Amino acid sequence: MKSYKQRTLDAQLDLIRRYKKNDPPGTCPFCEIYDGGWSCRGCFMCRTNGYNSGCLDFESFVESKDMSYTCYTEKQRLTRANFHRKVRKILLKRPAKYFTPKGWKYLNIPKEW
Numbered sequence: 001m002k003s004y005k006q007r008t009l010d011a012q013l014d015l016i017r018r019y020k021k022n023d024p025p026g027t028c029p030f031c032e033i034y035d036g037g038w039s040c041r042g043c044f045m046c047r048t049n050g051y052n053s054g055c056l057d058f059e060s061f062v063e064s065k066d067m068s069y070t071c072y073t074e075k076q077r078l079t080r081a082n083f084h085r086k087v088r089k090i091l092l093k094r095p096a097k098y099f100t101p102k103g104w105k106y107l108n109i110p111k112e113w
Contacts, residue, residue: 004099041101
């Protein structure tokens, strides 16, 4: 079975591809990995307290609400894809232990990045 880190990176690549094709997922792919809901420890999209769905209301995620909404403008979709490409560079450098409930640390990414 793949590690949390590898599954996260794979899901992120798929998410980038889907945003480019205007085919956003119905649910957050990271929630599927990290148990979603209110127990998001280990997920890089988690809020500052280590819990709560960051993908739905994340301080640092570009227009993250309603991921399945397909009527975004092309600019909005490409901004989301670009956000994940930039974050991916950071995640690739993080050790695998970072991607677990015990290794979680807040990833502070500014909105205007």
